[in-house]
Amino acid sequence: MASIDIEAEIRAEPPARAPVQRVTLLAALSWFAAAAILLLWQDLTFQPLVRELALIWGAVGVALVALGLAGSRLGRVGRWTALRAPWLLAIGIGMAVWTVLTAKTGLLPQPFFPTPQALLEVFIYDWPKILHSASFSVWLLAKGFFFGALAGFAIGVGMGWSRAVSYWATPLLRYIGPLPATAWLPLAFFIFPTSGSASVFLIAFSTAFPVAVLTWSGIASVNRDYYEIARTLGASPLFLITRVAIPAALPHVFVGLFMGLSTSFAVLVVAEMLGVEAGLGWYLQWAQGWAAYANMYAALFVMAAMCSGLITLLFRIRDRVLVWQKGVVRW
Amino acid sequence: MVASALKTVPQAAGTEINIQTVSHHFDLEGAPLPVLDDITFDIEPGSFVALLGPSGCGKSTLLRLIAGLDHPAQGQIQVAGEKVADPDPSRILVFQDPTLFPWRNVRANVALGLEAQGTLKSEGHRVDEAIRLVGLTGFDKAYPHQLSGGMAQRVALARALVNRPNVLLLDEPLGKLDSLTRMTMQTELVRLWQQSGLTAVLVTHDVEEALYLAQRVIVFGPRPARIVADLQVDLPYPRHRGDPRLAELRHQALGHLGLDSSW
Ligand SMILES: Nc1ncnc2c1ncn2[C@@H]1O[C@H](COP(=O)(O)OP(=O)(O)OP(=O)(O)O)[C@@H](O)[C@H]1O
């Protein structure tokens, strides 16, 4: 009864005053403060784009004021800002502190710690090159990861299924697998016709090892009863591999894919720095040659976005493929 | 609803099972462990036989031999006059655990046999029939972890029945259920057996269950298993659990198991 009464009360209340999000308004204040510091406090040395950056930060502040006042009336957007408001506040404060420490007081020495304005300048004037580098890196990584995952999966399935494959592959995997792929780098650049193909090989190599090992152990740990049940139901050996062993091993395979993706990032960056004349790793190296520190931070920023984006993508794919695991295993 | 579903299921003729001087042993750390000792008996086509015996005596082993999952060390087993060599969808074993495939939903689990035999396209309607038969309509899309123990066991039963087997081998399929669900499922088993006409072989620890369900109860002694008694349960279906004749047979069976003093 009580709950019904409360519901009736909620319905009776006029929906006019949606609650204002106070933390979001506070966040707006922090962005305004950052913009004010940027504009009103004299820079130690000449800095580009001061007004433009202040305008951007001010715009963020205005947007946050609007969001904060609109509150929960905005539905999904409102809920998102409510959830992220503390972060938005912290980032605003971070911008202000960064400005003070670099441009205004020089407590963090130039040019090793660039000012926010300098970073903005890099993105405004060098974005075509950064974008091109990033897309090159993603493409290189995608090729290597694809072939590596495919090869690792095939090797793992073969080892899990066939005694003969396991006999020959296990010692090789044990002996060669733990070697960091980057150790092959000098040889690979020598053997392969192009540095691009060498990098694809190295990335594939570093991906294949964890995928193979995890696929193999996944298939080895499949409940024997599944096979017996499938056999009494008339399953052929091919059916046992594709419809029993592989689906049962998939959770392990995804663990291998995550491990492979993480190691392939390292190989990618090293390969780009040492041989390939493109990509974010190369951009980093190139920027270092010019002592362009702001460019290096910009490249790092984009690289982090790329890596975390790819990991997130793999998570999404896994959640989709392994829906049946929800409730069986807590992630 | 159930009755109409059953009409569409053609009678799968139960087949005869001949177990001829079968002995079997396992290797346990180098030494042979005898499990079955010279077992011989015949099961009539379309009958319901229960195998009763102490734990570890070799009942499951015998079912696995009939299913073709293992091969007897000595003797042979014939089903429908042919020697059993390999597993076949005409003889289906239902394990004590439902052992559903967790990555397949109920429908896909039940469809497993037809998919494996490559007849899912033409015979897909049998999947719905089997699901209806075990009373799980509406749960097609549920994954195994979303089912109760009794429901999971019924899916396992549907997964077997969809193949229209001639022989259904049941290895303590109700062992893990609570007593209420268990009694309901016992009644359902009798109904399914009567309406499909298949040969049913049930392994159980439970004397009451064996006598309530089967037309004939074969009692095994401790390992290595030998037949110590072969009881005919001459009662028509549906049976009543309180029937004095059942109580009498129970006394006999417990006596053969060496437990009559407890009665
Ligand atoms: N694969 C195996 N390897 C070695 N020994 C086995 C194997 N399977 C069964 N055994 C042994 O054979 C004997 C009979 O096993 P079985 O599973 O047939 O018994 P059971 O009668 O079904 O017992 P329960 O009623 O407890 O299920 C047991 O002692 C067991 O240890």
Ligand SMILES: [Mg+2]
């Ligand atoms: Mg058993």
